[in-house]
Amino acid sequence: MASNDLLKGMLKPIILKLLLEKGPMYGYEITQLVKEISGGDIELTFGALYPILHKLEQEGTVKTESEIINNRNRIYYSVTKKGNSTAKEKIAELEEMIKTLGIFFKPNFGLKYGYAG
Amino acid sequence: MLDKNQVQLIESDVESARITLENLSHELVDHICCEVEEQMGNGKSFEEAYTLIKKETGILVLQKIQENTLYLIDKNYARMKTTLKITGNVSLALLGMGTVLKIFHWPGASPALLLGFVLLCFIFFPSAIYLNHKEFKAKGRTALNVSILIGGIVLMIGILFKVMHWPGASFLLFTGWSIVVGVFLPVLLFVKIREVSTTKEKVVYVLGVIALMIFEAATMFKMFHWPGATFLMVIGAELLMCFFLPMYTFIRLRESGKITGQFIFIITTSMYAIALTVLLSFATSSNVIGHFVNGASNSAKILSYFEKKNKQWTVSDSLHTKTDTLVLSIAEEADKVHQLIVSIKLNLVQTVDQVDEPTARMCISNPDQIVASSNYDAGNIVLLGSGGNGLATALKQALENFRKKAVQASSSNPGLSKNIETFLSTSPVQNETGSNTWEEANFRNKLLIGTIVNLSTIEKNVRIVETLTIEDIQHKTNSPKTL
Numbered sequence: 001m002a003s004n005d006l007l008k009g010m011l012k013p014i015i016l017k018l019l020l021e022k023g024p025m026y027g028y029e030i031t032q033l034v035k036e037i038s039g040g041d042i043e044l045t046f047g048a049l050y051p052i053l054h055k056l057e058q059e060g061t062v063k064t065e066s067e068i069i070n071n072r073n074r075i076y077y078s079v080t081k082k083g084n085s086t087a088k089e090k091i092a093e094l095e096e097m098i099k100t101l102g103i104f105f106k107p108n109f110g111l112k113y114g115y116a117g
Numbered sequence: 118m119l120d121k122n123q124v125q126l127i128e129s130d131v132e133s134a135r136i137t138l139e140n141l142s143h144e145l146v147d148h149i150c151c152e153v154e155e156q157m158g159n160g161k162s163f164e165e166a167y168t169l170i171k172k173e174t175g176i177l178v179l180q181k182i183q184e185n186t187l188y189l190i191d192k193n194y195a196r197m198k199t200t201l202k203i204t205g206n207v208s209l210a211l212l213g214m215g216t217v218l219k220i221f222h223w224p225g226a227s228p229a230l231l232l233g234f235v236l237l238c239f240i241f242f243p244s245a246i247y248l249n250h251k252e253f254k255a256k257g258r259t260a261l262n263v264s265i266l267i268g269g270i271v272l273m274i275g276i277l278f279k280v281m282h283w284p285g286a287s288f289l290l291f292t293g294w295s296i297v298v299g300v301f302l303p304v305l306l307f308v309k310i311r312e313v314s315t316t317k318e319k320v321v322y323v324l325g326v327i328a329l330m331i332f333e334a335a336t337m338f339k340m341f342h343w344p345g346a347t348f349l350m351v352i353g354a355e356l357l358m359c360f361f362l363p364m365y366t367f368i369r370l371r372e373s374g375k376i377t378g379q380f381i382f383i384i385t386t387s388m389y390a391i392a393l394t395v396l397l398s399f400a401t402s403s404n405v406i407g408h409f410v411n412g413a414s415n416s417a418k419i420l421s422y423f424e425k426k427n428k429q430w431t432v433s434d435s436l437h438t439k440t441d442t443l444v445l446s447i448a449e450e451a452d453k454v455h456q457l458i459v460s461i462k463l464n465l466v467q468t469v470d471q472v473d474e475p476t477a478r479m480c481i482s483n484p485d486q487i488v489a490s491s492n493y494d495a496g497n498i499v500l501l502g503s504g505g506n507g508l509a510t511a512l513k514q515a516l517e518n519f520r521k522k523a524v525q526a527s528s529s530n531p532g533l534s535k536n537i538e539t540f541l542s543t544s545p546v547q548n549e550t551g552s553n554t555w556e557e558a559n560f561r562n563k564l565l566i567g568t569i570v571n572l573s574t575i576e577k578n579v580r581i582v583e584t585l586t587i588e589d590i591q592h593k594t595n596s597p598k599t600l
């Protein structure tokens with residue numbers, strides 16, 4: 001299971017990627033999907049999820065729609081037109097980061113000759 | 118799938134966490150419902166499933182989520198929370214330090230108190246109210262927060278003015294108190310009644326707020342020396358301690374089944390606060406004032422003895438001194454001091470109690486009849502005035518005139534004249550606040566009853582010197598005859 005500290009900065013792009021691909025989703029759905037995709041390795045708690053969703057909404061990246069389902073209000077989140085490019089940027093940023101990080105964990109940092117240190 | 122009642126139960130539980138962000142509270146309800154539904158899908162009953170989920174989604178957890186959300190979306194919130202923590206600690210430290218400095222009469226007390234007060238009332242208090250406003254919502258909360266913000270700040274500034282003996286303290290205290298008693302507490306009552314559902318709880322809250330209003334009003338009455346303060350205070354304190362607190366405790370215990378730390382804290386501190394306020398106000402009236410009243414009546418007895426004794430020299434059948442101009446002029450100067458002191462006392466009593474002259478005269482001979490005997494301002498106004506135009510300067514002049522006469526008359530007796538000089542000294546006085554003029558040292562920021570006693574002491578000293586001087590003259594005149 002991934003630790004919360006490591007996840008912190010990556011949650012925004014992960015949530016945005018899911019919203020971009022799957023369309024409107026509500027909070028519980030997002031946590032379940034993250035769990036499913038990661039095979040249970042990443043557990044997105046609702047305590048971490050909702051503050052980020054509200055922050056994204058405030059920035060204008062996502063918008064909300066309320067619908068009454070099973071006797072209660074359900075809030076659906078979807079990426080706005082304006083947020084589309086921001087979302088793609090953030091996702092690309094994370095992908096770049098993962099690539100860079102990958103280098104660090106190759107044997108000998110992927111360098112052909114030993115690190116001249 | 119959950120039915121309407123089950124959803125309502127979850128909704129009311131989330132509501133008790135007082136989530137202000139509307140969407141967030143909907144989301145939390147939905148999220149908890151989904152989790153419960155998932156557990157029920159595994160074959161659990163609603164109760165079992167909800168009990169399990171509740172462990173992870175208690176009120177504190179929900180509030181923490183709102184706090185984290187506010188941190189992210191509201192820059193003011195984050196800033197204020199930090200400000201709150203820093204200013205709260207700093208102002209508390211400053212006030213504590215200022216109080217210690219003040220008690221030991223060390224320098225720096227006033228700046229520390231002043232800075233602590235300013236931080237507390239202009240930064241800590243408003244940010245605390247702002248945060249409270251953001252975190253909790255309820256009908257009438259805005260009125261509640263605005264009234265306590267204004268009333269509280271005015272009241273705190275009033276207390277600062279009172280502590281520093283600045284003019285205008287009474288007006289500020291009166292305004293602040295009126296807002297708290299007249300606006301804040303009624304609104305609080307209104308809000309509380311809306312929040313609770315059962316009649317029993319409503320009765321308890323009505324009782325509590327009314328008792329608090331009576332108690333606050335009593336404190337105000339006491340401070341302004343209006344009649345009826347003690348009666349109100351007893352009623353308010355009795356209601357609070359004997360009815361509200363036990364009933365509130367009972368309800369809270371039945372509600373949660375266990376006692377929380379916060380609850381214990383609230384009960385103990387309110388008990389202490391009430392007990393201390395009551396004890397202090399009674400102690401002030403009975404012990405401190407009583408001490409002064411005793412002093413005043415003792416002075417009056419000694420004074421009347423010397424007055425009688427001195428009279429015998431100047432009445433017609435005292436052959437030797439009737440014509441002695443020196444004795445007469447000393448008696449005349451002493452009487453001038455006496456007249457002036459009587460008029461100052463009358464002035465003081467009439468200033469604080471707003472009574473007619475006969476009543477004021479009666480009060481002077483029975484100081485326990487003075488209503489506002491613990492007033493601090495009247496002495497400053499009447500005796501010191503502004504820029505040395507108070508009556509203390511005239512009193513000093515009269516005292517010096519008398520002293521000059523007495524010293525002159527006893528010039529052949531150096532021991533006596535030296536004693537008179539020190540006994541009736543009007544030179545500046547050295548104390549912990551540095552060098553003070555005689556007027557300042559005797560009359561600045563003194564309890565009214567203390568000032569009355571002080572004036573009586575001065576008069577007593579004058580009469581004693583008068584007796585000593587006249588006896589000295591008498592002795593010299595008579596001695597050749599006895600030889």
